[in-house]
Amino acid sequence: MNDQTVTPNAPARRGFLAGAAAAAVGTATLAMPNVSRAQTVTLRFQSTWPQRDIFHEFAGDYVSRVNAMAGGRLRLELLAAGAVVGAFQLLDAVSSGTLDGGHGVPAYWFGKNKAFSLFGTSPPWFGDANQLLGWYHYGGGEALYRELMADIVRVNCVSFMTGPMPTQPLGWFKNPIERVEQIRGLKYRTVGLAADLMTEMGAAVISLPGGEIVPALERGVIDGAEFNNPSSDRMLGFPDVAKVYMIQSFHQRTESFEVLFNKPKFDALPDELKAVLKFGAESASADMSWKLQDRYSRDLLQMAQTQGVSVRQTPRPILDAQLRAWDAVIARLEGDNSSPANGPFFKKVCDSQREWCRRIGSFFLRYEASPVVSFNHFFARG
Secondary structure, eight states: OOOHHHHHHHHHHHHHHHHHHHHHHHHHHHHHHHHHHOOEEEEEESSSSSSTSSSHHHHHHHHHHHHHTTTTTTTEEEEOOTTSSGGGGGHHHHHHHHEEEEEGGGGGGGGTTGGGGGGGGOOTTTHHHHHHHEEEEEEEEHHHHIIIIIIIIIOOOOEEEEEOOOOOEEEEEOOOOOOOGGGGOOOOOOTTHHHHHHHHHEEEEEEOGGHHHHHHHHTSOEEOOOOHHHHHHHHHHGGTTEEEEEOOOSTTTTHHHEEEEHHHHHHHSSSSHHHHHHHHHHHHHHHHHHHHHHHHHHHHHEEEEEEEEEEEEHHHHHHHHHHHHHHHHHHHHHHSSSSTHHHHHHHHHHHHHHHHHHHHHHHHHHHHHHHHHHHHHHHHHO
């Protein structure tokens, strides 16, 4: 090939490219009005947490992720507990379409069917809440939860489990709880199956949403209470009304959050936005598990060092008594044959969880070296 053959063709190639570019610009110009006219789908999304609680912040983290990934096509509008309905009414509000979605915990729907609590505050056979989520996603839990929601309770919701929580403290008290006998007659706040557990141990249980606990403790309506974690407890004002913080307990060894959406609203979304809502929950779940490491540890130290809080470990005899009480609660609820929706389904879920936990728990107990040994080696030496 020589210059004479190349030169005549060069302008033609440049002309073709220029024409293609012009056509592309023209196409883009025609398409732009369609994009600009596309309306953003806005969903009202209420949490079950007070505005100042770190749990509401976690709900906001999920909302921020969804809004960032949706590219302007979908927007969640975050509301705090009570903005539309009370915390315990969220499931019904989402099911009816009063709200489009929300952030809560399955234990709050415990009044509809006690099996709800198995998906949020299960018996302490899971090693931690991440194992609970493992069972949910890979051990059959998700199908069982859909059965509970759609076939037994018949609520019109789509749910995504998210956010594994650390073990919850026994709670806040005016005086230390040192003996099992002190629980008998104690007016105590908790939720879910933990209410059955503490009742079995002789407590007089009152279930309250997070924002109502501290006022009840201050007025003497309750003698002791748990909510969840040092950051929530500090923000909600527990150190202002009680100074004894009992940590470690088996009443709520494992718990996770859930994200709810009204099923017709969810089903009407295109597949890519459904994926944003689902994978946004998984992304927020991971971020929460990292964030809480920093915040919970800092707030526990601050309460002890600057607010006069006495942080005490729950004595082993109380922990052992909790496990015996769990045996009684599980046996009673599994044996409730008043309807297939009660004992038979409850046992079906428990059997699935036990099968998972025997295998997974055995694996991690055998496989992992004790963190106590390594921690003491590096940090507990004088």
